[in-house]
Amino acid sequence: MAGTAVYGGANLLAGGATEAEASEDISARLTGGEGHDLKGASTPRVTELTPFRDKLPIPPTLKPSNRGTTEVRLVEKNVRLHSQLPATRMWTYEGYFPGPTIEARRGQKVRLAWRNELTGTIPVKGVFVEPQGPPPGYPALNTPGSDGAKERPEVAALTAWTSVHLHGGRQHAISDGVPDSGVTRGSAQLAEYTNDMAAAHLFYHDHAMPVTALNVMAGLFGNYIVRDEEEDRLHLPCGRYEIPLAITDVNFDTDAQGRIDGRLLAKRVQTEPTVPGVMTSALHFQGPYTMVNGRVWPYLDVEATAYRFRVVNASNARPYTLALVDEKTGKSLKGAILVIGTDLGLLDKPVVIDDTFTLTSGERADIVIDFAAFRGRRLKLVNVAPGTADAPPAPAGTPAPAAGVPYPQVMQFRVGLGRHRAYAAPKRLDPRFRHLSASDIPKNAVERFVLLSLDPMGTPTVMELQEAPAGTKTGKGVVQIALPGKTRTFRVLGRHFEDPANFYAAVGSWEKWTFISVGPVTQHIQHPMHIHLMNFQVLARHTVDGTAFDTALGGTTRPITVKDSVPIATSESGWKDTVNLMANSMVTIAGQFGTETGRFMYHCHILDHEDEGMMRPLVVMPPQVLTLQNMMRKMMNAPGKPDSRDGGMPPMDHGTMG
Known part of the structure; x- marks a missing residue:
């Protein structure tokens, strides 16, 4: 039927719109953009690429309709990434890489149908290679080519399964890009974005579990800009003087003569011996x-x-x-x-x-x-x-x-050589903005603790902590943290994506989260942590003594101690949805959930880590519903009821009142 959107195979008309309103030709709404018709090599010719040879492409702009549904197609396209390379087979949004820059006004409800029209298998070659040089062996990633490694058959067999997430957006969970609810070819994911937020730069990308890293590498991401009147009044550089810059890293395969052939290569350094039928432990892609x-x-x-x-x-x-x-x-x-x-x-x-x-x-x-x-x-x-x-x-x-x-x-x-006056930046930008301090956080804000470490196999993992009863002894699954003024003891609740949800929150509630990353002093791994549906600010950074955590035990042998304070960088001093965590450090953030509801996620935004389970659910409910949920969980864990060790429901963490 013309003018319909499909979600999981079901035909839907958005919000009762007529068929004529429900869908339109997106090409009529794509404006601007340049530099996508790059000419170049038709066969592999070089072993090294020349910098600054090709002009920066600028994606076209898409302003979705205010009526009905705007359909965005996911299609395969051959894209030239450098003029010395043959064109690269990629998965794209509407044939552009990155996808069109979607632009909306604050408060404008946008309905998009992300239609999966991708054919064949994924255009990414996956290989595991041996480490080179000193541990962990990063130099193996510095060159193109597969180094003689066999192509990973589980990657070669992948067909398109996609779920689009608007990163930083305000949308109900059903429109958020549910990681285990992707769609296959011929179906579309129907999403409604409220854009109920101040002007900001968001971006959309695939979020299907456990293939996010591969799908994004294949080309599935694009910019999303929200504008408002406060920003308009500032007369910031605009039009051709406002340009999105999406920065990514990439690797390519080579032919038998070592010439770069343009095929996307997901080359990762193997850190453990291969076990048939089990995912190989490997460094994340760079x-x-x-x-x-x-x-x-x-x-x-x-x-x-x-x-x-x-x-x-x-x-x-x-x-x-x-x-x-x-x-x-x-x-x-x-x-x-x-x-x-x-x-x-x-x-x-x-x-x-x-x-x-x-x-x-x-x-x-x-x-x-x-x-x-x-x-x-x-x-x-x-x-x-x-x-x-x-x-x-x-x-x-x-x-x-x-x-x-x-x-x-x-x-x-x-x-250029033209003469222009020096730019006079506005002295004040957003009058609504204020830097949060600890005293600004409501006293009833929920407090949560999350520990990031390695499991016994050396795989990064995320551990949710719940305050333990007084007198709890150290041991397996028990973590102690010597916070200023008090040593606190926690039990580990969840570790893996598949574990039951523990974090439940109320609509519009304020929360204070502390992320702690621990590991060997020789480890320099970072974890950019992204929380869906929460606007937050960084309150404090510290280094910690992470050697107190015993990976084999899954707990601490002595309290993790907080050490030096670390300055908050200018580039992270505003409202955020992603915060980086260095190894053996602690960061405390505070923020507020939106009015939207459902089962969201928080996770490490290293996409390989996310795919390998470093992601956990976060359920946001109306407060009245949350009250009933709390009562049901308490009933399931009442004396005489089976606890989680006997197959019952685990205790839910509603957080600790700050």
Whole structure:
């Protein structure tokens, strides 16, 4: 039937709309966009790619209809990612990589039908390779090609199963991209987005479990912009002076002569021997090449004036510590980047970045660069490799293969010769914004603790903690934390995606979460933690002594101690939905849930970790329903009832009142 949307095979008309209103040709609503018709090689020719050879593509803009349903097709397309490469087979939204930039106004309800029209198997080759160099063996990831490894048959057999998540959005759980409720070819996921939020840069991407990393690598992500009147009044750079920058890393396979053939390669370093029928333990993916808007190391011609860049780290796992460098002198241009917003909207005032800013997977930054002072110059945006305890970071733009950054270049800006006035940024941005302090958090806010560590097999895992009764002894599944003023004892409730839900929350409630990451001192793993439906701010960061946690025991042998305070970076000082956690550290955030309800998720946004179970459910209910839910759980755990060890219901964590 024409003009219908399909969800799980059922024909639906959105909100009683007529068939003529229900669906329309999306091409009529796609505007702008450029640089997608790149010409280039038809066969593999090179073993190295040339930086800054190709122009930055800009995705077209899609403004969905206010009436009925706007249909977005998921289709296969051959996309050229660099002019020296043959075209790459990819899965896309409407044939664009990244997908169209969807733009909506605050309060505008948008109904989209994400129609899966993908055919064949996934266009990603998966391999496990042996580590190289010192543990954990990252240098094996620094080059293209499969290194003789056999293709993973379980990846080669995958057909399209998709579930679209609007990251940072306000939507009921049924529209949130339920990770184990994907759709197959011929069906569509019907979603309604309320956009009941301040102006912000969100992004949409596939969220199907356990293939999110592969589906996103195949091409399934795009930008989503919410605008409002407060932002309009600021007259920030707009039109051709406002550009989304989606940063991702990528790797490619090679032919028999070692020439890069353009095929997407999910190469991961194996850390344990292969066991037939069991997923191999492996480092998360990191590719040697950086793409911006789907082009490897592009350039952008800019006028000598101010531009607003909406930057998102859409990579599987790679963190980007970004600096702007003068190509002629090789020196960082300190103070050239102005941060005006974070994940979920504008700050109260602009803040100058002294040197670098870091984005981990899922994080966004709203920045302004005024090129007026750089007429006729060429500037590079580069990824600064992290330093270690034994060595400081290398100068910006310097290759650091041992740190997993063989190619630091991200993109190039070519500044024109025209004369423009220096940009005068607004002194005040969003008058609604205020920095939260501990005293701003309601006294009845629910408090939650989540521990991140390794399981006995060395796989990263997320552990939900519930306060234990006084007198509980240390041992298996028991965690003690020496917090300021008090040592607290917790029991581990849930560890895996498949475990029962423990975290239940009320609509609109304030909550305070503490994430603690522990592990060996030699481990440098990071976990960007994303909470669906919660706007939060970072309250505090500390280092911790993680050696107190015994991986084999699944608990602590002595209390985890909190150590030094760590400054909160400018790039994470506003409203957020994703927060990074370094190894052996603790971060405390506080925020408020929206008015939407259902079974949401919180998880590590390293997509390989998410797929491997580092994700847990979070159920948001109307408060009256939550009261009844609490009563039922208490009934199931009353004296004489079977407890979770006997197959009954586990105790639910409603959180601790702060």
